[in-house]
């Protein structure tokens with residue numbers, strides 16, 4: 734039965750988990766600055782932080798607790814649970830970008846998304862390896878590599894991207910992927 738359901742892959746950082754908020758919090762705390770997400774429109778954090786501090790930005794990502802403390806994006810838990818009724822849902826994170834993050838990411842998923850089985854979690858590098866019908870991701874580079882239908886999750890750095898259908902939040906994911914079932918209710 735499950736084989737008949739479309740397969741949906743979902744990215745973690747900036748889609749399920751608010752990584753940029755934690756990144757900004759640590760950076761602002763250490764350097765006494767007040768950079769906000771509003772300052773990052775169309776840019777990555779690396780684009781607004783001077784190069785001499787880039788190593789520090791990398792160190793935040795490598796710290797053992799960074800990925801453990803991230804806030805869950807609003808409505809992500811409820812909508813993902815509902816999506817499981819109609820899709821074969823996989824979590825696909827390019828965790829190889831920060832190999833030391835595996836344990837923290839896995840434990841974060843187990844804590845906040847216990848209804849997603851470990852067998853449906855994929856830590857990868859290049860998402861062209863995914864064989865799925867859909868991928869929801871904030872990174873246009875990964876969506877370009879993906880061979881199914883890409884859906885761009887809105888994020889500060891991708892506001893100029895027009896190549897993919899865009900969802901601004903999880904309510905829009907719900908509307909895009911579960912519209913048919915809602916209408917039949």
Ligand SMILES: [Mg+2]
Nearest residue numbers: 744746747871
């Ligand atoms: Mg991401």
